[in-house]
Every structure is written in structure tokens, then in C-alpha cells.
Amino acid sequence: MNSATDVVRDAGGEPLAYYEEEHREGVRWAQDLCPAEGAPLAAVAERVVVDLAGWGATTQALLGRALAERGASLEREFDTYTHALRESSKPPEPVRLPEKLAPFAAQAVDPQTLRAA
Template sequence: MDAGGEVIEAILDRDGNPLGYFERDERGGRPWADELCCAAEVSPGAAAAAIVRSLAGWGATVAGGFGSDLVDAGARRLRTFFTYTLSLSPPIPEPRLPSGLQILPAGQFPPEALYEALLAAYPPGHPDHDDDAPASLDGLYDGTLMGPLHPCSAVAWDGRRVVAAVLVQDAEGKPPLAGPWISEAFRHPGPDYAGLGALLLHCVTARASDAGLTALGLSVTDGNPAQAVYERLGFTRTARWTDLEFPNA
């Protein structure tokens, strides 16, 4: 099946009837079922166990409540996250940063200049901690992970180092990562930078609006305090998603 250029694969029961659909991908060297969903012809509870068996050794991203059915059938929940969108119409005025800080285009810096603030923002125990965060940041910069870095991407510079960043990708493609997309938004956790993340995010959305973008999307892991910041800035939740892994048979 082809949906808008994306190849959709089906999971079938023994009689050849569809149980679910997904888009094949790969993450961390394992096969991954993106946007895994239950077929309309069957109940989620009835299909879940067979899907868990069919995708043994895989990972998956599932929308809505079907993730809970799969967990009940033996899948392991890796994380729950939410997607949000922000309308950029009418144009957004750009705020000013505190004295001593500059807003500079992210493209003026190599990705390693952001490592210190990135690793400090997501220490072990944080909902979004990732041991491979520097490598992922490299992939965002070179466009291999989500598409090209948009010129509205920006960092906050205190004269010595990058202390915050908001990166936007031209991520044309499938939900939940349809672009333009805020791929990273973080700040150094030091007390001198309290509130800086929200200010920089506001600046970037203003620049995105000036560049002619009409909306921005992002995702945030459940439990990340940044959810409250995004909602305060006007982002609207669009969907709930679950990343899962299926045990080997």
C-alpha cells in the first residue's frame, strides 16, 4: 500500500486478514514499525497479542490508546510523548534577551559548540536523557536525521559559550514528525539562565513567522517540565504517542 509516497505494510492473521498497518523504519540497528495502528476491521484488544508476536524483536511508535493494548499483550513501554503545534499567524513579535546574551543563528556554530549545554540540560534521570545525544545533534545539523536545519534556528551566546538553543528542521514528511519541526529546545540548567529557554523559543517562533512559516510542531516526553512552557507559549497538543519494544519470541 502506498500513502502519499510512504509504503505502508500490513500485519496479517493466519487467514490473510489485516490486523494492523505500519511504515517500516529502523532505529538503533533494529527494525521499527512507525505509526503502527490497528486495522479498522478488528478490535484493538483482539489484534494486540498477534501483533506483538508478529513483530517480535521490533520497536514501534503507536498513536493513542492502542499502545496500552499492546503493553497488556506483552510489549514493553519505552516512553510516552505528546506532539504539539503552534500557529504562527498573525506574526509574532520578537522579545529581547537579558543583557549580556546574544541571539545568534545556530548555523554559525558547529554542533559540538552545543554539546555542553545539551548534556547539562538532559542529565541522567531526566525523561529525555540520551547517551547518544551528541551524535543525534550532529545528525540534526547535517540534515540526515530529520531534514535540513532551518535558518530561524538560534542559540543564546553569553560571550563565552552557547547556553541555550532552539533548532528547527525542514522536516517534510509523516506525522508525528511532519515539519517544520522544533527538533531541540534546551538551555543550560544554571540559575543564571532561568526562563531563558522560553525566551529563546519565543524568539525563534518570531523569526519563523517572519520567514513565512505558518506553524511549528514539536514533541515532548511525558513528565518533561517543558510541557508547561510549551502550553504557556500557545502550543496545542495534537496527539499522544507511545514508543514500544516487542520481546523476542
């Protein structure tokens, strides 16, 4: 069971997806839209485009693609986090990478390789 408060259900009343309802700039929004365990992705997408027509949604890539195949428009969302080191009361903890991993300069990686990942 998902902790989300709202549910998209199939015709028989079975849960297909869960989400938290929000409003963004006057638009109803299905935040964290995720399929119910075992629900076929195609069935979820079919029902979401009907039940939540006109809504925005934040979801994982696979469901996003399935929705786009049914007419939804895609928009990438991301967050940027910063930390003002000079204003910090204590320095950040050093990053400890798992064994067998090592840092390297971002310029050392081909951007197409990152995009594919």
C-alpha cells in the first residue's frame, strides 16, 4: 500500500495508481503519481489520461512515457541544492565513496555517455 491519499481506480474499483493532490499555479497536480503494485503500466496510463485529464503530474520515467504515448506532454523537472560554505557554522562532512569508486572531473566524461545513462 502506498502512503498517498488519492487513488486512480479501474472500472472494478481496484487501485491502479496513487498520488498526492496539489495545486500549482491554478492547475490540479498529481504529485508522486506511481502505479499500484502489479498494475499493468498500459492500464494505468489509459485510466490516468481519462480520470486526470487537464491535470499536471510528477511521475517516474516509464509511466511518463506511457502517458506521452497517449497524448500527455512531457516536461523535465529537477531541483538544485546549494550550500553557502562561508555562512555555515561548521564545515560539511567529507564525502566517503564506497570501496572501488573514485571521483574524477566531469570534463573527463563524454556528455553523450551521461545522457545515455
